[in-house]
Amino acid sequence: MPAIDREQLDHRVEQIYDQVVAWRRYLHANPDLSYEEQPTAAYIMCELQKMDAGGKWLHISQPEGNCIVSDLKGGAGEGAIVALRADIDALPVEELTDVPFASKKRGVMHACGHDTHAAMLLGATKLLLEDAEKIKGTVRLLFQPAEEVPPGGAKMMIEKGCMEGVTMAFGQHILPLEEVPTGTVLVRKGAILRSSDTLHAEIIGRGGHASLPERSIDPIPIACLAVTALQQVVSRRMPPCKCPVLTISAINSSCDTYNVIPDKVTLKGTLRCTDSQVREDANKAIAEVLHGICGSYGATCSFKRFPGYDVTVNADSAYDVGMRVLAQVLPSKDQIVVLPDCMSASEDFSEFAKLVPSNYVGIGCYNAEKGCAAPNHNARFDVDEEAMKVGVKVHFGIIHELLMQ
Structure with missing residues (x-):
């Protein structure tokens, strides 16, 4: 034809x-x-x-x-x-x-x-x-x-x-x-x-009274440090020609009031990659950064990756x-x-x-x-x-x- x-x-x-x-x-x-x-x-x-x-x-x-x-x-x-x-x-x-x-x-x-x-x-x-x-x-x-x-x-x-x-x-x-x-x-x-992964992290500190932060482990500033540090994974740990997109789209604490330091903060986000090896390396680096920052300030962290589409x-x-x-x-x-x-x-x-x-x-x-x-x-x-x-x-x-x- x-x-x-x-x-x-x-x-x-x-x-x-x-x-x-x-x-x-x-x-x-x-x-x-x-x-x-x-x-x-x-x-x-x-x-x-x-x-x-x-x-x-x-x-x-x-x-x-x-x-x-x-x-x-x-x-x-x-x-x-x-x-x-x-x-x-x-x-x-x-x-x-x-x-x-x-x-x-x-x-x-x-x-x-x-x-x-x-x-x-x-x-x-x-x-x-x-x-x-x-x-x-x-x-x-x-x-x-x-x-x-x-x-x-x-x-x-x-x-x-x-x-x-x-x-x-x-x-x-x-x-x-x-x-x-x-x-x-x-x-x-x-x-x-790109591929897509859903990310979920909990930064676990120790709650307390807002007037006595020294007696608590405040997860909020730790979470803030983690969010900014995670962008180093993209810009400094991955090949520039295969740069992933990492977005932290939600930050929530375990309380909703003015005078309480919460016990934990939850981070949610996505990771999108063009390469399967970069995908694995980036997820590993994200976990390392989260655990490293939390450990430096006396907090702990749980990190879960939910693989999405390839x-x-x-x-x-x-x-x-x-x-x-x-x-x-x-x-x-x-x-x-x-x-x-x-x-x-x-x-x-x-x-x-x-x-x-x-x-x-x-x-x-x-x-x-x-x-x-x-x-x-x-x-x-x-x-x-x-x-x-x-x-x-x-x-x-x-x-x-x-x-x-």
């Missing part, structure tokens, strides 16, 4: 665009938290069944009640199995946008764009069904729960067999970053997303497929933004990428004129819906490149 006819694809995407928007807006108004996505999965199941009313092409299953796996087996014969993935969970955020399709659930919001991910994959499915006779092989559609909360839904889906036989996997994420406005796609060969790595072969597709579906090479360094975010798409050659891209959706400029996870996060056209084209293009040639 020849290269993609971009004008024809643009026209086809325009034809289904209103439906893609409708899917997105329904999901946005009806968000589900991680591990609670059963209603979202039921909606997606229903929409897939409507698209393939006779059940000729789609073989839909639910490994768990909150996820969907659908195989589109093409009519051109046996071939490779290529996975397209969209995550579907929302966040515990109270929405502060004024859009008419704002969340109906108090304290729950699609503040990371997973509603658009599901809608874009549904849109691509609609186009692929129109071309099902031309597909040689199988498109595996993965609607994945629980990306936001480790251990994550990807691992569960893999354990349920969703990656059996898959030869390549592709994912995308909507990004409202100024450097990737609507119409652009962010790419990177190799590591594109580094997401774009394999050369899958990245090259992605770049060939972008050259066909985007009007200009200027719409391809090559990321010079790994992003600081983390994703459990890494689980798929550890199994098969994979490629993960960012779909730009920044548009300040439309008010789509708030970052992911912000209560005012909104998406320029025009960006979904690009996501649909990228998904479709991957299958055209790999299974329709």
Whole structure:
């Protein structure tokens, strides 16, 4: 099959665009938290069944009640199995946008764009069904729960067999970053997303009266020293070219009054790395710094690391497929933004990428004129819906490149 006819694809995407928007807006108004996505999965199941009313092409299953796996087996014969993935969970955020399709659930919001991910994959499915006779092989559609909360839904889906036989996997994420406005796609060969670990430390002193600090071991100044000293782990203990991101995001004491020195202080934070060895070395150094400072001032410390997601790595072969597709579906090479360094975010798409050659891209959706400029996870996060056209084209293009040639 020849290269993609971009004008024809643009026209086809325009034809289904209103439906893609409708899917997105329904999901946005009806968000589900991680591990609670059963209603979202039921909606997606229903929409897939409507698209393939006779059940000729789609073989839909639910490994768990909150996820969907659908195989589109093409009519051109046996071939490779290529996975397209969209995550579907929302966040515990109270929405502060004024859009008419704002969340109906108090304290729950699609503040990371997973509603658009599901809608874009549904849109691509609609186009692929129109071309099902031309597909040689199988498109595996993965609607994945629980990306936001480790251990994550990807691992569960893999354990349920969703990656059996898959030869390549592709994912995308909507990004409202100024450097990737609507119409652009962010790419990177190799590591594109960092690993993530959650950190929890307790600095244990000896409480007492605020007027007699000498009779106590005050954990608060010790915690302050520890927080600043921990940044030395990043700047002086790790290679500059592989510098991790260490953030202490919460400091809490065991009391909440004015005249009591607390017994302990709790520190919480995250560590994000681009390299597995740096990840281990940094965690070891963090523990050493905490225990060393606490010991110097008569306190003790307990430190726990909760491993999160691994580094997401774009394999050369899958990245090259992605770049060939972008050259066909985007009007200009200027719409391809090559990321010079790994992003600081983390994703459990890494689980798929550890199994098969994979490629993960960012779909730009920044548009300040439309008010789509708030970052992911912000209560005012909104998406320029025009960006979904690009996501649909990228998904479709991957299958055209790999299974329709």
